[in-house]
Amino acid sequence: MTEILSAEAVAFVEDLNRRFRPRRNELLARRAQRRAEIAAGGTLGFLPETADIRAGDWTVPPAPADLTDRRVEITGPTERKMTINALNSGAKVWLADLEDANTPHWANVTDGQQNLYDAIRRTIRLETPAKTYELGAGPYPTIVMRPRGWHLDERHLLVDGEPAVGALVDFGLYFFHNAKELLERGSGPYFYLPKMESHLEAALWNDVFDHAQDTLGIPRGTIRATVLIETIPAAFEMDEIIHALRPHLAGLNAGRWDYLFSIIKYFRDNPDMVLPDRAAVTMTAPFMRAYTELLVSTCHKRGAFAMGGMAAFIPSRRDPAVNEVALAKVREDKEREAGDGFDGSWVAHPDLVPVCQEVFDRVLGDKPNQLDRLRDDVSVEAAQLLDVSATPGAVTEAGLRNNVDVALQYLEAWLRGNGAVAIHNLMEDAATAEISRSQIWQWIHNGVRLEDGTPITADLVGRIEDEELVKIRQAIGDEAWTAGRFDDARKLFERVALADDFADFLTTVAYDAID
Numbered sequence: 001m002t003e004i005l006s007a008e009a010v011a012f013v014e015d016l017n018r019r020f021r022p023r024r025n026e027l028l029a030r031r032a033q034r035r036a037e038i039a040a041g042g043t044l045g046f047l048p049e050t051a052d053i054r055a056g057d058w059t060v061p062p063a064p065a066d067l068t069d070r071r072v073e074i075t076g077p078t079e080r081k082m083t084i085n086a087l088n089s090g091a092k093v094w095l096a097d098l099e100d101a102n103t104p105h106w107a108n109v110t111d112g113q114q115n116l117y118d119a120i121r122r123t124i125r126l127e128t129p130a131k132t133y134e135l136g137a138g139p140y141p142t143i144v145m146r147p148r149g150w151h152l153d154e155r156h157l158l159v160d161g162e163p164a165v166g167a168l169v170d171f172g173l174y175f176f177h178n179a180k181e182l183l184e185r186g187s188g189p190y191f192y193l194p195k196m197e198s199h200l201e202a203a204l205w206n207d208v209f210d211h212a213q214d215t216l217g218i219p220r221g222t223i224r225a226t227v228l229i230e231t232i233p234a235a236f237e238m239d240e241i242i243h244a245l246r247p248h249l250a251g252l253n254a255g256r257w258d259y260l261f262s263i264i265k266y267f268r269d270n271p272d273m274v275l276p277d278r279a280a281v282t283m284t285a286p287f288m289r290a291y292t293e294l295l296v297s298t299c300h301k302r303g304a305f306a307m308g309g310m311a312a313f314i315p316s317r318r319d320p321a322v323n324e325v326a327l328a329k330v331r332e333d334k335e336r337e338a339g340d341g342f343d344g345s346w347v348a349h350p351d352l353v354p355v356c357q358e359v360f361d362r363v364l365g366d367k368p369n370q371l372d373r374l375r376d377d378v379s380v381e382a383a384q385l386l387d388v389s390a391t392p393g394a395v396t397e398a399g400l401r402n403n404v405d406v407a408l409q410y411l412e413a414w415l416r417g418n419g420a421v422a423i424h425n426l427m428e429d430a431a432t433a434e435i436s437r438s439q440i441w442q443w444i445h446n447g448v449r450l451e452d453g454t455p456i457t458a459d460l461v462g463r464i465e466d467e468e469l470v471k472i473r474q475a476i477g478d479e480a481w482t483a484g485r486f487d488d489a490r491k492l493f494e495r496v497a498l499a500d501d502f503a504d505f506l507t508t509v510a511y512d513a514i515d
């Protein structure tokens with residue numbers, strides 16, 4: 001076992017923090033300022049000052065060999081068993097997640113790095129009472145690691161007395177320990193970059209990459225990054241984000257769940273931007289179509305991959321009926337993405353790899369991707385990205401109840417260190433839970449009524465909380481209930497869904513409640 005927190009590795013992370021933390025702090029302040037402008041009646045649009053970048057004729061460098069075919073990407077936390085299962089899944093890429101699917105307990109952060117270290121060196125193994133987990137014959141997926149977003153601190157590592165930036169801890173430790181090893185093995189240091197709100201944040205990552213590569217004597221441009229377009233302001237800066245990271249950019253990904261959360265958050269005080277029940281907002285809603293069409297056409301114009309997102313349906317090995325629904329729903333989602341020109345997509349579970357593979361195999365034929373499919377037919381106006389009012393669906397009691405139930409169950413699991421869980425046969429993670437709690441906040445603060453006319457108030461939500469918690473207790477039994485953290489989850493839920501001031505991220509609030 002190597003020392004993940006060796007003096008050299010920590011010094012590398014400290015240096016990144018000293019150099020880049022001040023700029024990161026400025027960019028977080030800029031986020032708040034932009035949001036305040038929206039609250040004061042402003043709106044979003046394509047930036048006039050970067051029109052030249054959008055109009056310019058430029059592309060990104062070609063992808064390295066092991067990132068050329070990304071038709072199936074499995075995502076999952078870097079817990080040891082799941083790491084081995086992901087490597088044995090048959091997917092082309094494994095998104096090793098220290099973000100939406102991970103609670104940043106210090107043990108998860110450091111164990112995750114250890115598991116990645118062992119996975120890259122193919123030494124990973126796990127003995128459990130039930131089974132010995134080890135790597136199969138391969139081929140193994142290319143590993144693309146997703147560090148935390150810019151907003152999260154890491155208070156277990158202080159630099160000059162201040163918490164380190166979570167993103168720089170995750171990136172720094174992974175890059176320091178593995179970049180050279182990956183290159184020697186014919187791969188490279190590849191990253192997914194989450195939750196950015198502007199091209200200036202992408203430029204910061206580019207500078208971090210240049211500095212990290214220079215420090216370890218690795219050529220600039222070796223790192224390749226895929227950026228999640230999962231905030232509404234970033235949707236207006238796709239070209240600019242690709243341009244800012246140009247030497248390192250491999251692609252963009254349509255991170256649908258955080259994208260929905262971001263729309264709710266950004267326009268939370270605008271009654272014209274209220275969305276119906278979470279389940280009613282699908283990828284075929286006009287504003288979601290505008291987003292994915294713009295993403296594919298922007299990427300392919302620049303020679304960058306367009307990666308699809310996560311259909312949340314989880315298969316079941318125990319219930320054939322649930323399994324059949326999940327496979328059908330995921331197939332439908334992947335068929336739409338492949339038909340739209342995406343180069344590949346995400347699955348949340350090993351049993352979904354074959355369906356995604358099959359759908360993309362059929363569309364790709366003998367090609368590794370469809371970068372050559374320029375979507376010149378696409379033209380998206382700013383108003384289309386913001387037109388949430390054309391979304392069919394109602395706000396119902398079942399939708400409200402589901403939001404309360406899911407948010408409570410997810411927060412309880414998160415506090416125990418489990419950042420991704422299956423609830424009612426759907427994958428729930430930080431992004432989906434954000435939607436649930438922010439919808440409740442939005443509905444209450446905009447005076448929304450249920451379709452039967454009942455006003456949505458904090459009192460109503462409190463009564464639903466009582467009822468849902470009783471059902472959860474009955475379902476899991478007294479022992480699991482007592483061992484769980486439902487009281488803490490309830491307090492947290494009320495802070496992020498019912499308090500007057502809207503918390504920017506449930507994870508920053510919840511982070512204060514973990515050791």
Ligand SMILES: CC(=O)SCCNC(=O)CCNC(=O)[C@H](O)C(C)(C)COP(=O)(O)OP(=O)(O)OC[C@H]1O[C@@H](n2cnc3c(N)ncnc32)[C@H](O)[C@@H]1OP(=O)(O)O
Pocket residue numbers: 074075076077081082083085086097100101257258310314315316317347348349350420421422426427428429431432
């Ligand atoms: C919005 C976004 O950012 S999406 C990306 C972030 N979210 C994720 O990555 C979620 C990934 N998926 C998961 O975490 C899991 O699939 C869950 C929590 C939803 C469900 O997991 P489980 O309840 O364990 O499912 P299930 O019991 O069907 O698992 C069967 C086996 O598959 C394994 N498995 C399930 N999902 C994964 C995965 N994503 N990666 C690797 N192995 C997995 C399980 O570990 C289990 O292994 P075992 O048989 O050796 O014990």
Ligand SMILES: O=CC(=O)O
Pocket residue numbers: 100228230254255256257258259309310431
């Ligand atoms: O990270 C992906 C998302 O949908 O959010």
Ligand SMILES: [Mg+2]
Pocket residue numbers: 100194228230255257258431
């Ligand atoms: Mg996300």
